[in-house]
Amino acid sequence: MKVSVVGSGYVGTVTAACLAELGHQVICIDIDEERVNKINSGVSPIWEQGLDELIQNHAGGNLKATSDYESAVNDSDISFICVGTPSDDYGNIDLSIVKSASESLGYAIGSKDDYHVVVLKSTVVPETTENFVTPILEQASGKQAGKDFGVSMNPEFLREGKAVYDFMNPDRIVIGALDKHSGDVVSHLYDKVECLNEFIRTNPRTAEMIKYANNSFLATKISFSNEIGNICKKLDIDTYEVMKVVGMDFRISPYFLNSGAGFGGSCFPKDVRALTGKSKEIGYEPILLDSVIRVNENQPHRMIDLLEEKIGHLENKTITVLGLAFKNGTDDIRESRSVPVIADLLYNGAKIKAYDPQANGNMKKVFSSVNYCDSAEEALYNSEACLVMTDWNEFKNLDSEFGLMKNKVVVDGRRIIPFQNLEQEIDYVGICW
Incomplete structure (x- = not known):
């Protein structure tokens, strides 16, 4: 055709x-x-x-x-x-x-x-x-x-x-x-x-709703997992152990149950907001969907709170941000959880070194004052803390690179760093675990 x-x-x-x-x-x-x-x-x-x-x-x-x-x-x-x-x-x-x-x-x-x-x-x-x-x-x-x-x-x-x-x-x-x-x-x-x-x-309107219901449900699973993760964090419980067993229930499935810094991209945030807007337009208050967005918007700021608990005030401190794309396998930074994190760091006067295998160029259009590096090794050199924001596979293999840091504090937003198996001793903090 x-x-x-x-x-x-x-x-x-x-x-x-x-x-x-x-x-x-x-x-x-x-x-x-x-x-x-x-x-x-x-x-x-x-x-x-x-x-x-x-x-x-x-x-x-x-x-x-x-x-x-x-x-x-x-x-x-x-x-x-x-x-x-x-x-x-x-x-x-x-x-x-x-x-x-x-x-x-x-x-x-x-x-x-x-x-x-x-x-x-x-x-x-x-x-x-x-x-x-x-x-x-x-x-x-x-x-x-x-x-x-x-x-x-x-x-x-x-x-x-x-x-x-x-x-x-x-x-x-x-x-x-x-x-x-x-x-x-x-x-x-x-x-x-x-x-x-x-x-x-x-018919067309049913097809349109299928798409929105699909994305809103997946976004809800993520925010639910993050809510559970935030509770687990305060109770000293490994949320990944909890959600692994929850995902064994055939009615739930294990997908989209990973706690972390939240969802981003061109679809989930925009689509949930659009559906809530449509709902309110027709006179219905979408309480659950509003909460999905609210939980997601709060997650990145929790990364900064954890960072400040570890190293105190951020002014003039060099912070590494690993991962700029909203997920691995893409250079898309739309609604990436790195965006509010970088904004918070800059607001607090931090100096930022960042690295992403694909998205450096796109993020530079948003934050020109950040020092964009060509490798994780370069980004970690002499930094006082590291925030892991995207689950790129290459970050799983980092180890000796953390030894280049001035202060080996790592706040992981994606459960990607195999901290228990590292030869390099780091002060590791998980956002929800």
């Missing part, structure tokens, strides 16, 4: 590259000419495991990029909207980019004779596809949805760092269509994909 993908960010680039790998002819649409040129040159605009290879393999063949909506839509049968849906100042979803993309697609569809299907893949709150995107498409195109063109909602369930694998090996594919024909067209795209479970065919 011929596919156009609006937006060359994380979801859009992965979607485009994977669809090209499946044999479809894909055109990426992006207003950023630099991203367009990168894709056409076989270079990924984002860092994601396995993505570089796919783009290199298909650029100039099944995969192309342009900034011209009309030519891309005319040369495709189906268009995915994969643009950002950030939070506004109040935590509610900002649909301004979705609106712009929908208008541009609508104008392009208006000049096309063939039936075209628009698929919203961006994460949006329930009712957005039907009550926001569809009316914009109809007004811009002068055509009727379900008759002259199709509309569908196809949420993504991609883990950053494993996104290519997840796209090609999904545990479920959800298609929420306004009409059967639109759903059939979208379903046909995935003919070559082996899905663990059967395809879920439903």
